[in-house]
Amino acid sequence: MTILTTQISFLLLLLLYVTTFHKITCTNHTVVRCNEKDRETLLTFKQDINDSLGGISTWSTEKDCCAWEGVYCDSITNKVTKLDMQFKKLEGEMNLCILELEFLSYLDLSYNDFDVIRVPITQHNITRSSKLVYLDLAPLIFDKTLHMDNLHWLSSLSSLKYLILSGIDLRKETNWLQAVSTLPSLLELQLSYCKLNNFMIKPSIEYFNLSSLVTLYLSGNNFTSNLPNGFFNLTKDITSLDLAQNNIYGEIPSSMLNLQNLRHLDLSENQLQGSVSHGIGQLANIQHLDLSINMLGGFIPVTLGNLSSLHSLSTGSNNFSGEISNLTFSKLSSLDELYLSNSNIVFRFDLDWVPPFRLHALSLANTNQGPNFSAWIYTQTSLQDLYLSSSGISLVDRNKFSSLIESVSNELNLSNNSIAEDISNLTLNCFFLRLDHNNFKGGLPNISSMALIVDLSYNSFSGSIPHSWKNLLELTYIILWSNKLSGEVLGHLSDWKQLQFMNLEENEFSGTIPINMPQYLEVVILRANQFEGTIPSQLFNLSYLFHLDLAHNKLSGSMPNCIYNLSQMVTLYVDALPSDTTIELFQKGQDYMYEVRPDRRTIDLSVNSLSGKVSMELFRLVQVQTLNLSHNHFTGTIPKMIGGMKNMESLDLSNNKFCGEIPQSMSHLNFLGYLNLSCNNFNGTIPMGTQLQSFNASSYIANPELCGTPLKNCTTEENPITAKPYTENEDDDSAKESLYLGMGIGFAVGFWGIFGSLFLITKWRHAYYRFIDRVGDKLYVTSIVKLNNFDRLWSG
Incomplete structure (x- = not known):
């Protein structure tokens, strides 16, 4: 009996173990499968989306949708509860049918590149998504127009606490505040840069209640009005309020002082007037x-x-x-x-x-701090950002000043002062360094290898570039304009692989332009130095380059023939320069000033010793607006394809050896505001056209064989040439045709002019024969006399 009992107990225990193990095993291998209707909704959402990263394209009817990228399901109900697709580079249509997911509580489609938002025509299905708590549809690029006509569909989302629609164009929504006031649980509302244009609500603003709201961001809209008195009464518990970058005018309402929980208040970049109440304390x-x-x-x-x-x-x-x-x-x-x-x-x-x-950031730019550097600033040794530009500072405590600027770790801006210190023995450790327009002297300082932007222009720095600067591997922007620097600086260029902007104008740098140039260069200004040698063809392989200034150097040789690789000067692609990188330059042959901008294409090779024919490829750069080849030794003619440079505003080819006629196609340059073709060998008539006749004679003088308005009239009146379109091959083909045609005509005219006359006119033919006889007799007599004289000399 005992043995039987023991056996039964053992069998029961074994059965229990097997059952438990099987259950555990099954639990560990159970595949959670999403609801069929949820899967259909997800696939409908997907069908009009382009996906360059391939995340959403992995969604498939063959796989469990709860395993799809960005999709999260409840482990018990198998219903989709969360969809997170931020930063997936999604394009195309954003279909808000996704809100039909019954148990969806979190939806983030932000920072993508959708073109269209589709709101379901019938919104009764959205009501099922009343569990939605978080909704973020903000696009990646706020300037890109992503429209939404209204916010009526929000009324179905009664559980919503976080609503982020910043960057979506909502200008057609005239009663946005009423729409969001239907959300009783709303804690955070972000509608920045939505092109909203009014606070004027009917009924009165006091009618609305957003008592739960704690965060409200409305910056970057167009509220051209004052702040309604009741605006700050919408909610008393708000902690963050951002109304920056609007057109709000009038005074700050006193009701703002009721927001006792307020932690963040931004009213900057508006048109607010009046005084600030002492109650702000x-x-x-x-x-x-x-x-x-x-x-x-x-x-x-x-x-x-x-x-x-x-x-x-x-x-x-x-x-x-x-x-x-x-x-x-x-x-x-x-x-x-x-x-x-x-x-x-x-x-x-x-x-x-x-x-x-202990400040991390201090800005006293454009204030009257000088002439002495304020003593209390020396105590701020934890500064990451220091902005003291245009503050009238000229006198510093050398030791304290050196210690302070070496400790600044992010941005140091002391530009437009009169500081005259020698900082050559310092190492500046900031990412952004601006010491321009001062009187700093001595050698250049050492700079952190992590520096991104360096502007030391308009000082009295001297000597060569420190060897340590070879380590500036992250450098993107450098300006050393107007110093007393010398040496072969360009040897460092091969190490500055990230460099985009370089201005070394008005120094005494020498050497040749290196073959290896950073591939991301957009602006190269080497003007007014001592650079010599030829222009390497590699310089014209920089596809990002839109501003090239090599003027006032000692460059020689011919122009490279691969200029067409400057693709930024062929197609207009406007990139963004780093902040505060626009500078002023001399151009247009005079003391005109303008800014280097990414939408302006410039080539200036003037005042060098360049020679030979100008590459035909140069005139294919149709986006160039300023071209200056003056004061060189260039030869050849202006090709007709110059008429294709429709954006040209300034053209200076003066003081060269160009020849031939000015092509009629130049009359197509409708934006030309400055032209100088003087001191060349152009001939013929200046083509008729409103543009070319608008310049005075100084644009054409010192071309002895050139005539026509605005110069003196030509001696032989010619029929005016009518401008006509041309093709790119017109210059090459027409040149060949002219050559062959001229040779043929010349031969025919010469042949028939002589032999035709002899053949047709009898008197001329007889005269010609008599002339030949006389010449033959004379040659015979002369030869006999010469031979007799030779014999006498030889025999004697």
């Missing part, structure tokens, strides 16, 4: 306050000094008056960023004042 929790770039006036309230939680303060570019002192900041121990640029405020700080804060 009651916003005890505020951490970020930006009132910059408005028209606010009066005194900066001293109560700002009571905001002990303040991390960032920006009041620059207003009409504030009065003064601020160390007492203003005495309680701001949490202050991390201070932006007071472009202010007329008088700064009065005690010389021995040590601030209670």
